[in-house]
Amino acid sequence: MSSLFKMHRGPINLKTHRGPINLKTHRGPINLKTRRGPFGSAMLALCLAASPAFAAGRGVSFRSEDGRTINALVFEPSQHPAPAVVLVPMLGRPKDDWDAVGQRLADANILALAIDLPGQSDPGDSAVLGGWSNDVRAAVTYLSSRPDVRPGAIGVAGASLGASLGALATAADPAVRSLALVSPSLEYRGVRIDAAMKEYGGRPALLIASTHDPYAARSARELAKDPPGVRDTRLAETAAHGTVLLARDADLVKALVEWFQRTLVN
Numbered sequence: 001m002s003s004l005f006k007m008h009r010g011p012i013n014l015k016t017h018r019g020p021i022n023l024k025t026h027r028g029p030i031n032l033k034t035r036r037g038p039f040g041s042a043m044l045a046l047c048l049a050a051s052p053a054f055a056a057g058r059g060v061s062f063r064s065e066d067g068r069t070i071n072a073l074v075f076e077p078s079q080h081p082a083p084a085v086v087l088v089p090m091l092g093r094p095k096d097d098w099d100a101v102g103q104r105l106a107d108a109n110i111l112a113l114a115i116d117l118p119g120q121s122d123p124g125d126s127a128v129l130g131g132w133s134n135d136v137r138a139a140v141t142y143l144s145s146r147p148d149v150r151p152g153a154i155g156v157a158g159a160s161l162g163a164s165l166g167a168l169a170t171a172a173d174p175a176v177r178s179l180a181l182v183s184p185s186l187e188y189r190g191v192r193i194d195a196a197m198k199e200y201g202g203r204p205a206l207l208i209a210s211t212h213d214p215y216a217a218r219s220a221r222e223l224a225k226d227p228p229g230v231r232d233t234r235l236a237e238t239a240a241h242g243t244v245l246l247a248r249d250a251d252l253v254k255a256l257v258e259w260f261q262r263t264l265v266n
Contacts, residue, residue, distance in 0.1 A: 001141035002234060009200060010137030013240035016124075016127065018051050019240075021139045021160070021209075031086075035098070043051065047109060055206055056073070056099065057073030057074055057099065057102055057103075057112070057114060058073065058074050058075075058076065059071065059072070059073060059074075060072050060073070060074050060113075061140065062138065064118075064134060064135050064138045065134050065137070065138060066134070068118070070116065070135055070138055070139065071095070071114050071115075071116050072095060072101070072114060072115045072116065072139065072142075073095050073096070073098075073113070073114045074111065074112070074113050074114075075102035075103055075105060075106040075111065075112040075113075075114075076106060076111055076148070076239045077105075077106045077107075077108075077110060078109070080111070080148035080149075081147065081148055081150040081151075082109050082111050082149065082150055082153075083109075083110045083111070083149070083150050083153035083154070083155070083260065083264035083265055084110065084111040084112070084113065084114065084143045084146075084150075084153065084154050084155070084158065084240055085105055085110055085111070085112050085113070085154070085155040085157055085260055085264070086113050086136060086139040086140060086143065086154070086155070086156045086157070086166070086171065087101065087102060087114040087115070087157050087158075087162075088115060088116070088117075088136055088156065088157070088158035088159070088162030088163070088165050088166050089115075089116070089117060089158075089159060089162050089243065090120065090159050090160040090161055090162055090241075090242040090243055091117065091120075091121070091160065091161040092120050092121060093118060093186055093243065095115055095116045096114070097114075097159075097243040097247075098112070098114035098243065099114070099245075100247065100253065101243075101246060101253055101256065101257075102114050103259050104253055105222050105257055105260065108257050108260075108261055108265075109265070110257075110260055110261070110264065110265070111143070111146075111148065111149060113139055113142070113143060115135060115136070115139050117132055117135065117161075117162075117165075118132050118135055119132075120199050122179065122189055126189060126190025126191050129161075129188075129189060129191050130164075130165075130168055130190075130191040131167035131188070132165055133164075133165040133166075133169040134169070135165075135171035136156060136158075136165050136168075136170075137168055137169045137173060139165040140154055140156070140169065140170075140173060140175055140176060143176075144175055147244055148180075152175075152177060153264045153265070154175055154176055154177060154206055154264075155176065155177060155178035155179065155180070155260050155263065155264050156170050156176055156178075156179050156180070157179075157180040157181075157256065157260075158180075158181060158182065159182040159183055159242035159243045159245075159246070160183045160185070160188070160242035160243075161188055161189075161191075161252060162182075162192050162242070163181035163182055163183060163184040163185070163193075164184070164185060164188045164193050164239045165192040166179060166181065167179065167181060167184070167196045167197055167200065168191070168196050170196075170200060170203075171195075171196035171197070171199040171200050176203070177203060177263065177264060178203065178204050178205075178259070178260060178263035178264055179200065179203065179205040179206070180202070180205070180206040180208065180256055180259055180260070181205065181206070181207050181208065181220070181223070181230075182209075182242055182243070182245060182246060182252075182256075183209050183210070183213060183216040183222055183241045183242045183245060184207060184209065184216060184219045184223060185215060185216060185219050186218075186219045186222055186223070193223075194208055194222065194223070196224075197223055198228070200229075201228050201229060202228045202230075204229055204230040204231075204232070204263045205223070205227075205229070205230070205231050205232070206232045206234065206255075206256065206259045207220035207224055207232065207233045207234070208220070208232060208233075208234045208236070208245070208246075208252055208256070209224055209233075209234075209235055209236070209245075209249040210235070210237070210238055210239055210240055210241065210245055211235050211236065211237055212237070212238075213239075213240075213241050213245075216241065217235055220233050220235065221233065232259065234252065234255055236251070236252055238252075241262070
């Protein structure tokens with residue numbers, strides 16, 4: 001490689017340049033797309049290797065029960081039919097907050113569907129806010145209609161308000177086999193989930209919260225008391241809430257993915 005990196009001061013036309021380049025001293029632009037020869041090939045490979053991997057979800061849409069269009073991102077695994085998980089965001093946050101988790105699930109051969117909420121702010125009416133859970137139900141119905149989703153292998157994961165909506169949506173829906181609540185609240189702006197979790201019954205649920213988020217941690221502990229089924233509680237030392245907690249704690253993302261592997265795949 002040393003023969004490729006001699007002194008070069010001026011700008012380089014990589015369509016025609018054939019000489020060696022010293023990367024430590026070179027100040028001119030380098031167009032790797034047009035660079036010919038071993039230097040261009042080697043540098044393009046190095047840049048791609050150094051860049052963080054990113055695979056965005058594919059945009060899809062479907063209808064809610066009242067006819068509205070629900071926009072979502074789907075992260076598709078390489079093998080199918082596959083289990084699937086609906087990802088529900090926090091209040092005021094977009095579906096894109098779930099990008100990293102969605103890709104991790106797809107890498108684990110689980111299809112992920114991240115949805116937007118009906119609004120970006122609190123409607124000021126707990127009945128209306130709780131009714132947003134209908135969009136989660138619509139997402140489950142949409143997944144059930146897809147031929148690349150394994151029947152009977154659908155889960156839901158929600159963060160903060162999304163956790164409340166996920167609990168409400170799945171309580172009486174036997175199509176949902178597994179649930180994960182990140183930073184749950186027994187009561188969120190008038191929307192309670194304790195009755196819904198009892199109705200959810202013996203199906204498994206993962207409860208994630210930060211010890212620095214007292215109400216979420218207490219809610220997780222309360223929801224895990226005397227459960228009719230499996231309740232796995234993970235309390236983290238990372239100081240954050242909802243999807244921000246997942247973004248800051250890679251171990252929790254790993255635990256979330258492994259949870260759905262155990263409860264949907266195995």
